[in-house]
Amino acid sequence: MRIATWNVNSITARLPRLLAWLEKTGTDVLCVQETKCTAEQFPTEALRELGYESAVNATGRWNGVALISRVGLTDVTPSLPGGPDYDGAQEPRAIAATCGPVRLWSVYVPNGREVDHDHYAYKLAWFEALKAAVTEDAAGSLPFAVLGDYNVAPTDDDVWDPSLFEGATHVTPAERAALAALRDTGLQDVVPRPLKYDHPFTYWDYRELGFPKNKGMRIDLVYGNESFAKAVSDSYVDREERKGKGASDHAPVVVDLGL
Secondary structure (H helix, E strand, O other): OEEEEEEOOOHHHHHHHHHHHHHHHOOOEEEEEOOOOEOOOOOHHHHHOOOOEEEEEOEOOOOOEEEEEOOOOEEEEOOOOOOOOEOOEOOOOEEEEEEOOEEEEEEEOOOOOOOOOHHHHHHHHHHHHHHHHHHHHHOOOOOEEEEEEOOOOOOHHHEOOHHHHOOOOOOOHHHHHHHHHHHOOOOEEOOOOOOOOOOOOOEEOOHHHOOOOOOEEOOEEEEEOHHHHHHEEEEEEOHHHHOOOOOOOEOOEEEEEOO
């Protein structure tokens, strides 16, 4: 079974690449972030023609998440239970479903913007709500994972130059502590370092030749419980999909399971 996560940075803009990638890789379930569309605009029919069902939490603008599956899609949790509001509304940043033999969350953790910004406090509160929402499944026997754009680099090795991030979001002790607290529910990183290269970054800024110069960050993560982790047979960052015209600024992260 092949499961992946990908911040597509607009599913409308990325649709031809997304469809081609699904066909090429034979991915069974894809967790999508930053759809930047409404639920009505989501390409449900185009995906159905490839044999995929979709569950979507999206309202347009800059957020939006989805699960795309060709192995079943049941028991959908359409948003983050107890999730905090921002600007008076709960943003569409999480969705969960059972896909064949596994239970999955697709998450798009708030960016945080700046440490003294109210979005940073919102980010930490959002992590608390996510931890509460996944605790039971994380400790259970069913293979379970939380995949997505976490907007946190777990260690200094997960950013291209730690000195440039001093005092900035994505690397602060509070954010990393929130990530550690999530792991403490019974989850572990199932995409270990190093893979086939020293720094398996997943995000590179479009500006200043970020990708050609490998000025990246590893912020797209797959955290699975014990049953999920034991089934992992391979994992990789698909750097090739970050190349070329019309690419997202994130690469897909792929995990193969012996299920």
